[in-house]
Amino acid sequence: MIFGSKSEKFTSSGSGNVEQPDLFPDAKLGQVDLVKTTLVREYKKQQTKLTVKQHPGRNPLPDNLRREIIELLPLEDTTGLKPVGTEVTERLEYQPGELYVKRYERPEYIKPTSDGLNASRVIASLPAMPLEKSIAGPSLLTHLLVSKFVDHLPVYRQLEIFKRQQVNINHSTVSGWIKEAMTLVEPVYNLHCKEVLQSSYLNVDETTIKVLDKDKKQTTHQGYYWVYYDTQRKLALFDYQPGRGALYPKAMLHQFKGYLQSDGYEAYETFDKVAGVTTLCCWAHVSIPVMLTQGSCMLPHPVCIQ
Secondary structure, three states, X not given: OOOOOOXXXXXXXXXXXXXXXXXXXXXXOXXXXXXXXXXXXXXXXXXXXXXXXXXXXXXXXXXXXXXXXXXXXOXXXXXXXXXXXXXXXXOOOOOOOOOOOOOOOOOOEEEEOOOOOOEEEEOOOOOOOOOXXXXXXXXXXXXXXXXXXXXXXXXXXXXXXXXXXXOXXXXXXXXXXXXXXXXXXXXXXXXXXXXXXXXXXXXXXXXXXXXXXXXXXXXXXXXXXXXXXXXXXXXXXXXXXXXXXXXXXXXXXXXXXXXXXXXXXXXXXXXHHOOOEEEEOOHHHOOHHHHHHHOOOOOOOOOOXX
């Protein structure tokens, strides 16, 4: 009667409509009985004092950066005036990397023998180069490797940058340089592997990576990075492999002794039977029901892979 739609209007029995009898003949329309009274206290808004935090200012520019000092003198005559101080304003600037040529000039001499019948050629030796019979110097090779593998800048983009300096180099030539240069740093990688695997506690996990494949045009194949992490010294070892089989961690960890923590992937379960290796689970993959029933994770080493 009160909350219904307006089309369903209430008609009392006094109106003569016998088809609509009263549902509650003893009720009085509009009568409300007050059962409980609640005293509401007056709300007082608390005054909040705003404190303005002082800006800490800009970070100072590193002292190791080269400073190009530009002295600006007043336009008016300062003859006879003594300076009382110097106001310093610094701006951070940038100039593109520069390709340049090292030209080795070696004078050549002919030295006759004591008998005067023969002669020998006298000339200075060239310094040792990373790639013999190549125009690429060590600094350029370093730049190519860092740009590609650290800054993730593809070779063709680097070559476009070189073109802006009127230096044109063939893509296959630079790719060959990079391939040969990688063989030079391989001993450093092997030493890094040895250093990481000497740890007594490692985290290990594998992750997918899309790899360009010359046998699959316009597509990639799925490779895997097997990552071994020494948490104590913060050393990470990346080992790329084309698959996810247990043979890959077995080959890498064939001499490892210590704690090996991983997720529940079955490839790591093969180390349960390896002498000298104690396998640990990962807190991120622990079963919640087990924690509730056992009271703890029951791990022998309470370190999380995170």
